[in-house]
Amino acid sequence: MALTTALLNSAYLHTRCYRHKILHPLLGPLLSDPMSKLYSSYKRPGSLPEEKKSWQNTDFSFKKSIDVLKSQLGLLKRETEDYLIGPGGKPLSHYILEQTKVLWEFRSQEDLNKWVISSDVEIGGKSEVHLTLGRNNQAALLYGTLNTEVPRDGETKYSGYCSMRSKPLLGSFARKKYYDWSNFNCLYLRVRGDGRPWMVNIYTDPYFSHQKDDLYNYFMFTRGGPYWEEIKIPFSKFFLSSRGRVQDDQHPIWLDKVSTLGFTIGDKVDGPFQLEIDFIGLINDRAHTEEFAYETYEKNPIA
Structure with missing residues (x-):
């Protein structure tokens, strides 16, 4: 019951404070498409209007929330295992010689x-x-x-x-x-x-x-x-x-x-x-030794 109340409170905060949705990683996949938000842009006259989802259509299923939590914990486990193995989940010797x-x-x-x-x-x-x-x-x-x-x-x-x-x-x-x-x-x-x-x-x-x-x-x-x-x-x-x-x-x-x-x-x-x-x-082209193709300028300190 306590977990259900916490989930509902998170959903309420999500609708009131969308810009802080990073605080609600569990409900994020349920309430919106995170990738579409990353690529939203300013709409000028002539562009197609965006369809806004109503909160009545939001799925507050407790089972779905548990499934999302399990999948995220599984992903975290794999990330931890890869981190212990080496960069990108590869042994350090393999990574250096790649x-x-x-x-x-x-x-x-x-x-x-x-x-x-x-x-x-x-x-x-x-x-x-x-x-x-x-x-x-x-x-x-x-x-x-x-x-x-x-x-x-x-x-x-x-x-x-x-x-x-x-x-x-x-x-x-x-x-x-x-x-x-x-x-x-x-x-x-x-x-x-x-x-x-x-x-x-x-x-x-x-x-x-x-x-x-x-x-x-x-x-x-x-x-x-x-x-x-x-x-x-x-x-x-x-x-x-x-x-x-x-x-x-x-x-x-x-x-x-x-x-x-x-x-x-x-x-x-x-x-x-x-x-x-x-x-x-x-x-990694060993024959290419150029570090940077363009001139760089040091900014003069303000007197």
């Missing part, structure tokens, strides 16, 4: 569910984007139509983009987790495009709130045609941007706190686009 690693491959719908897609529809635009499995379920097929027509809201100046982004890692009880890529120096992809350029985006968890819009970007040029191509992008080539503007103060990626990886097309060319991705991985 030269290649596959992060994502696309062979089933479950693999696609680890990603989200978005477009300028969120700001009232007209671009379309879709993500599905390719031929023989051997790749992810990202396709759609780019439309640079600016919405008539009196505020937006530019439009015409579509993107695909991985969902951030979540540990037990909705804890934030990060990818640690510090043991590698290059991103490695096998793709087949239509000749259009893409922007590869890496988002790291910021230390300060004013850095929440910071992204590390670099370009990926596809050849087009029937043949697959393997692309290697050193992390030293990624440059820092914020809200689409390249920053003067550049610094290398914080590879130990990577949150998400994404791809964006916005080349200002109206028409269809297509990108197939076989896998996304990491390599």
Whole structure:
């Protein structure tokens, strides 16, 4: 009875204090979709309204709460076992000598569910984007139509983009987790495009709130045609941007706190686009010795 009362009190606090839902990891999966909240964005005129769930439709089942608790405790147990074994659940000797690693491959719908897609529809635009499995379920097929027509809201100046982004890692009880890529120096992809350029985006968890819009970007040029191509992008080539503007103060990626990886097309060319991705991985290229490709400036102290 005491546990039931605690669960109901948590549900009440969740509806009154949504911004503090991290305090309710047990009821989080029951009351809302946590991943959809992570990718919510400001809706401008012309975008589709969000459907709000009523509290009457919330499932307060005691059995379901116990099942969620058991699953979260099981996940916590596996995380603890992996931590005792070594980084990422691998022995330290294996982790240090690791030269290649596959992060994502696309062979089933479950693999696609680890990603989200978005477009300028969120700001009232007209671009379309879709993500599905390719031929023989051997790749992810990202396709759609780019439309640079600016919405008539009196505020937006530019439009015409579509993107695909991985969902951030979540540990037990909705804890934030990060990818640690510090043991590698290059991103490695096998793709087949239509000749259009893409922007590869890496988002790291910021230390300060004013850095929440910071992204590390670099370009990926596809050849087009029937043949697959393997692309290697050193992390030293990624440059820092914020809200689409390249920053003067550049610094290398914080590879130990990577949150998400994404791809964006916005080349200002109206028409269809297509990108197939076989896998996304990491390599440690011993021949690449460059630490950072861009100049860094030391700020002069204020006199």
